Amino acid sequence: MVKKAIFIVTVCFCLSGCWDTVDLQDMQYITAIAIDYNEKEKQFEIHGQSINFGNLSVNSAEGQNGNANAWVGISRGETVLSALSNLVPRTNQQLNWGHVHAIVYSQTALAHNPLIEMNEGLYRFQQVRMTPWVFGTTENLTEVLMVTNIFGDSIHTELFNPQAVFHERSFIEPITLHELMREYPEAGRSVKLPNLSILEKNWKSNQGETNTSLFADGAFVIKGGKEPILFSDEQLIGLRWLNHATVNAPLVLKENENTIAALNIVRPIATVTSELDGDIPAFRIRIDANADIEDFPPDPSLGASKTINELKALSEETIKQEVKRTFLLGIEQGKDIYDLENVFYRQHVQSYNTMRDSFTLDENTPLSIEVTIKIEHTGEYEFYRDRVPESEQRR
Structure with missing residues (x-):
């Protein structure tokens, strides 16, 4: 009888294990x-x-x-x-x-x-x-x-x-x-x-x-x-070049307001360093990235309008100007978009603590920007237009 009672109690205990559950619906x-x-x-x-x-x-x-x-x-x-x-x-x-x-x-x-x-x-x-x-x-x-x-x-x-x-x-x-x-x-x-x-x-x-x-x-x-x-x-637009999470970013290259080419910048790597230039914080931004040519409008007379080296130089200058422009737009609104103050704080803690209340960034803040782009892929046709006149292309 004792064993039977223990068995019944055990079964009842197991059956009551889900008494407080709530159905999803x-x-x-x-x-x-x-x-x-x-x-x-x-x-x-x-x-x-x-x-x-x-x-x-x-x-x-x-x-x-x-x-x-x-x-x-x-x-x-x-x-x-x-x-x-x-x-x-x-x-x-x-x-x-x-x-x-x-x-x-x-x-x-x-x-x-x-x-x-x-x-x-x-x-x-x-x-x-x-x-x-x-x-x-x-x-x-x-x-x-x-x-x-x-x-x-x-x-x-x-x-x-x-x-x-x-x-x-x-x-x-x-x-x-x-x-x-x-x-x-x-x-x-x-x-x-x-x-x-x-x-x-x-x-x-x-x-x-x-x-x-x-x-x-x-x-x-x-x-x-x-x-x-x-x-x-x-x-x-310049913030994406300093973001380590950037995967694919489009870059349109223009000259005299005409589109020269469209590139895809892949996983740019940005390094930001700071130093004291006298009593003034100075910053250096270095950006390295690979690029693929997505679009390349032809020259009206003969094939491609730019060489690879010219596209490389133009893309580096374009990124540099975008980074500078976004920095200045932020400064105008009192915003440090690139967190340069935080960079200086991390790299020069003692100096930052002495100037915490007076730390400012303005349009005269020393800011050096270096950009290196490597064009890895030019597309399926490998600059076919460089070698074939337009008259031949239209045959």
Whole structure:
């Protein structure tokens, strides 16, 4: 009898092991959040995106169209944490925040509160991880969270997979919440928060339907408690050459406003060093990279308009001018885009500590830029036009 009783108790104990589980369909998952600040109400606004993952299944009839059925809910609070909490009673199901993969800050929120204070609530909200991608935007937050790709899928967009586009066209490097909070308080370092824009009716189907898309367009440059400033891709064009994460970056070569060639710069390697020129910090930037010729418009009369060595020299000068131009544009707005102050701080700690309060960068700051480009691939035709007159090419 004793053994039988022990067996029954053991079986009952095993059967009750999953009593507190929750089925997936009984939960609502927040996949992205956006943070705004309402100046009139003096409250933060949280826009939470929820997606029906069931419709992503390739086995379901609806899922074959990739329709993720995105919904966006809005809640308010005096702090970010209270706004997050206030979204809970606005749903009919238990909320799960463990799948948040993107966070978007409005320009108003960035200007109102320092990132440290805003993200304090996110750090205390234990379900939100430190790995989501982070963005800034000037667009309507609900519209940003409602954008889908051409197949109606909310998951496979710039919001959730920015690295896919960055690897093909490297301009502004995507960053995560953890990286943002690591770089933000460091001495002399500015955060480049990618800016998301909406491109209206960018795609059109054979049935006349149109679709909007998200794309990264420039970045908010944020340093300390100073007001963030939004720079366009064109204004930040020199930043990509100093970014170690750059994979492929297009370079258009022009002469007298005419396009000479289009190159693809592959994985540039930048080295930045600093020294004291008397009492003035001086900097030296060296960039080495390989390049492929992507396009090479012909000369009107005879084949190629430039030799390899001429293209090499022109590409080196173009990159040099882009780096210089972006540096000066940042200085005009009071932003150290290349984090030169941080470079000096790391390489000359004692000197930096003596001039921390007086450290400045301006248009007269000594800045030496050296660029070396190696053209590895000229294309399938190997400068065929160099050897064949146009009259022969048209036969």
